[in-house]
Amino acid sequence: MTAEPPRHGVVLLAAGASRRLGRAKQLVEIDGEPLVRRAARCGLATEPVHMVVVLGAAEGAVRAALSGLRFDRVFCERWEEGMGRSLAEGFAALDARCAGALVVLCDQVALTPEHLVALRDAWRRSPSGAAASGYGGVAGVPALLPRAWFGALAQEPGDRGARALLRRNMHDVTVLPNESLARDVDVLRDLE
Numbered sequence: 001m002t003a004e005p006p007r008h009g010v011v012l013l014a015a016g017a018s019r020r021l022g023r024a025k026q027l028v029e030i031d032g033e034p035l036v037r038r039a040a041r042c043g044l045a046t047e048p049v050h051m052v053v054v055l056g057a058a059e060g061a062v063r064a065a066l067s068g069l070r071f072d073r074v075f076c077e078r079w080e081e082g083m084g085r086s087l088a089e090g091f092a093a094l095d096a097r098c099a100g101a102l103v104v105l106c107d108q109v110a111l112t113p114e115h116l117v118a119l120r121d122a123w124r125r126s127p128s129g130a131a132a133s134g135y136g137g138v139a140g141v142p143a144l145l146p147r148a149w150f151g152a153l154a155q156e157p158g159d160r161g162a163r164a165l166l167r168r169n170m171h172d173v174t175v176l177p178n179e180s181l182a183r184d185v186d187v188l189r190d191l192e
Helices: 036-045 058-067 084-094 112-127 148-153 160-166
Strands: 008-012 050-055 070-074 100-105 130-135 139-147 173-177
Touching: 008 036, 008 084, 036 050, 036 058, 036 100, 036 112, 050 058, 050 084, 050 100, 070 084, 084 100, 084 148, 100 112, 100 148, 112 130, 112 139, 112 173, 130 160, 139 148, 148 160
Parallel strands: 008 050, 008 100, 050 070, 130 173
Antiparallel strands: 100 139, 130 139
């Protein structure tokens, strides 16, 4: 009898105001689909036990863009404090059966279900550590992080997110290179 693989959840961060872009990047469409919906579909392709979407600015429009998908909404009252606050809210809402969380952003235009499934599979082989995406010479998100790291990650200030924690724990991180993930949407020229 084979042991069941460890279970994971997805925490999709979609709370920011996109001030540099001047409009909600969650709703920017690529090939006719809002980025947030695309990221959610990719996350769901990993077959998580639970998916939470952390919302803040543009909550109503972002929720509407996710219509018909299976997820729980988490509203982050203090989303202006940055990614660390959103991560803390997302982790707190994640089902207790999840031994890890796949952290996904909604602004990486090259995100694919295949890459997220590869992260999941790498993490399942060593669930006490993390599996992270490698691009631009660093390990970053999307990344599947073990539950034991949730508390430390939620304490990261501002928008540092997972990158600093991954850097400090590189001996426990499997990195899957994907340079295309370095392209994200932050300013208008990123949409060209």
